[in-house]
Amino acid sequence: MKFETVIGLEIHAQLKTESKIFCGCSTKFGAPPNSHTCPVCLGLPGSLPVLNKKVVEFAIKMGLATGSDINRINQFARKNYFYPDLPKGYQTSQFDLPIVEHGEVEIEVDGKKRVIGITRMHMEEDAGKLIHDDREPVSYVDLNRTGTPLLEIVSEPDIRSPEEAAAYLRKIHAILRYLDICDGNMQEGSFRCDANISLRPVGQEKLGTRTELKNMNSFRNVQSALEYEVRRQRDILMEGGTIVQETLLWNPDRNCTESMRSKDDAHDYRYFPCPDLVPVRIDDAWIEEIRATLPELPEARKLRFIQEYELPEHDASLLTNSRELADYFETAAKACNQPKKVSNWMMTELMRELKGEELSTCKVGAEQLGSLVNMVETGTISGKIAKTVFLEMMASGKGPETVVEEQNLGQVSNESELLTIVRRIIADNPGQVTDFKGGKTKLMSYFVGQLMQKTKGQANPALANKLFTQELAG
Amino acid sequence: MKITKEEVEKVAHLARLHLSAEELETMTTQLDTILSYVAKLDELDTTGVQAMTHAFSESNAFREDKVTDSLAREDALANGPCQNGEAFVVPRVI
Numbered sequence: 001m002k003f004e005t006v007i008g009l010e011i012h013a014q015l016k017t018e019s020k021i022f023c024g025c026s027t028k029f030g031a032p033p034n035s036h037t038c039p040v041c042l043g044l045p046g047s048l049p050v051l052n053k054k055v056v057e058f059a060i061k062m063g064l065a066t067g068s069d070i071n072r073i074n075q076f077a078r079k080n081y082f083y084p085d086l087p088k089g090y091q092t093s094q095f096d097l098p099i100v101e102h103g104e105v106e107i108e109v110d111g112k113k114r115v116i117g118i119t120r121m122h123m124e125e126d127a128g129k130l131i132h133d134d135r136e137p138v139s140y141v142d143l144n145r146t147g148t149p150l151l152e153i154v155s156e157p158d159i160r161s162p163e164e165a166a167a168y169l170r171k172i173h174a175i176l177r178y179l180d181i182c183d184g185n186m187q188e189g190s191f192r193c194d195a196n197i198s199l200r201p202v203g204q205e206k207l208g209t210r211t212e213l214k215n216m217n218s219f220r221n222v223q224s225a226l227e228y229e230v231r232r233q234r235d236i237l238m239e240g241g242t243i244v245q246e247t248l249l250w251n252p253d254r255n256c257t258e259s260m261r262s263k264d265d266a267h268d269y270r271y272f273p274c275p276d277l278v279p280v281r282i283d284d285a286w287i288e289e290i291r292a293t294l295p296e297l298p299e300a301r302k303l304r305f306i307q308e309y310e311l312p313e314h315d316a317s318l319l320t321n322s323r324e325l326a327d328y329f330e331t332a333a334k335a336c337n338q339p340k341k342v343s344n345w346m347m348t349e350l351m352r353e354l355k356g357e358e359l360s361t362c363k364v365g366a367e368q369l370g371s372l373v374n375m376v377e378t379g380t381i382s383g384k385i386a387k388t389v390f391l392e393m394m395a396s397g398k399g400p401e402t403v404v405e406e407q408n409l410g411q412v413s414n415e416s417e418l419l420t421i422v423r424r425i426i427a428d429n430p431g432q433v434t435d436f437k438g439g440k441t442k443l444m445s446y447f448v449g450q451l452m453q454k455t456k457g458q459a460n461p462a463l464a465n466k467l468f469t470q471e472l473a474g
Numbered sequence: 475m476k477i478t479k480e481e482v483e484k485v486a487h488l489a490r491l492h493l494s495a496e497e498l499e500t501m502t503t504q505l506d507t508i509l510s511y512v513a514k515l516d517e518l519d520t521t522g523v524q525a526m527t528h529a530f531s532e533s534n535a536f537r538e539d540k541v542t543d544s545l546a547r548e549d550a551l552a553n554g555p556c557q558n559g560e561a562f563v564v565p566r567v568i
Contacts, residue, residue, distance in 0.1 A: 017542065019540060032560070033547075034545070034562075037544055037550045042550060053536035097527075137565065138565060139567050143550075270488065280534060334508040
């Protein structure tokens with residue numbers, strides 16, 4: 001039997017505000033435990049929350065960037081459950097009146113474009129952090145993160161494969177980064193993702209029983225976890241078994257999903273409107289004011305890259321996937337005025353050498369890559385040598401000029417120096433010379449190759465061609 | 475009856491309240507009285523009336539995104555029944 005995969009993603013993006021959503025405590029990551037708390041985020045009796053205006057603005061921004069409806073009246077609600085990382089005994093979230101609904105983003109997988117619907121986005125507060133003791137049966141509660149603003153972005157179950165899930169996730173990540181409303185750091189937990197996944201026989205309308213996947217803190221983990229879960233569910237269904245609706249944790253060390261002991265009554269949250277927070281009213285003027293601040297988004301930037309830099313769509317699409325990559329490209333392209341060359345370098349050498357690491361950790365700056373491309377264009381070094389120089393730049397962080405000078409990699413453009421070698425090659429290869437003169441002009445590349453070998457690739461190729469043509473004539 | 479004993483039991487459990495059989499009886503009777511009283515509102519025709527979440531028309535009570543002083547950690551932890559000077563300590567979860 002053939003199955004169709006159905007995936008929906010819930011993304012939690014920490015919004016990049018200075019202070020928490022309902023109090024003035026700092027949201028800075030990595031502070032000593034429990035040093036950023038106050039009566040409001042500790043949930044002390046008598047304290048009252050006051051909404052951070054920036055959180056609302058950021059949510060509206062994300063709504064506008066995804067073509068969503070902004071709900072003119074929205075309201076906070078209490079989601080009630082007990083857990084030690086939640087001091088109030090409820091999470092202040094939104095329920096039946098979220099700030100954003102009905103959006104969409106376009107993704108592309110293997111050249112196929114698809115639109116993924118966004119059901120809703122709502123504002124809520126993050127919980128604290130629990131650290132479990134290795135030996136004692138205790139956990140330590142750090143409430144610094146409590147009250148950090150989150151935007152929860154819920155997709156429609158429109159995603160049909162783990163690849164599409166990863167593409168959707170990257171797209172949302174890119175938009176958040178372009179808007180500069182979330183720092184997008186998956187390792188630090190400022191961009192998190194849970195997935196609902198089920199399988200159904202092809203052609204069946206009714207959705208199959210789903211499982212919920214958690215603990216996937218990288219793009220790669222999200223895709224691997226979903227791929228694993230597709231196989232696991234298919235195996236069960238093929239053997240006539242049934243899927244148990246449950247929450248599974250991805251174990252990246254063992255490369256499998258594991259059942260999480262279910263929280264008691266986990267789904268009886270008894271939501272009700274939060275009496276401490278008055279409704280948020282958004283008028284057209286406010287929306288238009290925010291719309292005017294929207295930056296160029298990935299799709300628009302891609303089109304501009306195609307027009308302004310004459311890049312192929314493939315290049316433009318890859319480079320605008322992330323704001324960092326696109327910024328890097330523009331800086332490098334401006335430094336050397338060779339956009340297509342820069343694009344080639346980035347999509348091959350740079351990507352390969354980054355080995356999946358973040359661009360921000362890269363030792364080769366955008367201007368430096370621009371200079372390197374320039375050095376090839378002006379004939380200071382050959383294209384081949386440039387690759388060696390690039391590797392050294394990646395390793396040491398030195399500029400291309402420094403590397404070329406220190407390792408004496410400059411191209412030999414000294415005519416008399418090359419001429420001596422050219423003449424020796426001609427003398428050493430009488431057979432090839434006769435064939436060449438007899439019409440086998442393809443042998444030119446053989447001669448140039450010999451010269452490159454003798455000069456360790458440092459001969460200026462244009463000059464090499466010119467010298468051989470001149471010496472072999474007549 | 476507006477509420478059953480089973481419902482009261484469930485709500486009590488969700489709120490981590492342990493009620494004796496006697497308390498459960500008392501609570502059920504009292505909650506039923508309260509709910510019956512509130513049910514009077516059902517007699518009103520509310521067709522076309524928008525649901526409201528607050529009794530007053532106030533909206534948009536905002537603060538600017540400014541960091542203010544947090545509590546000293548010592549004070550923040552002071553009310554915890556068990557703490558180690560850095561964090562609250564709770565029975566192990568998970």
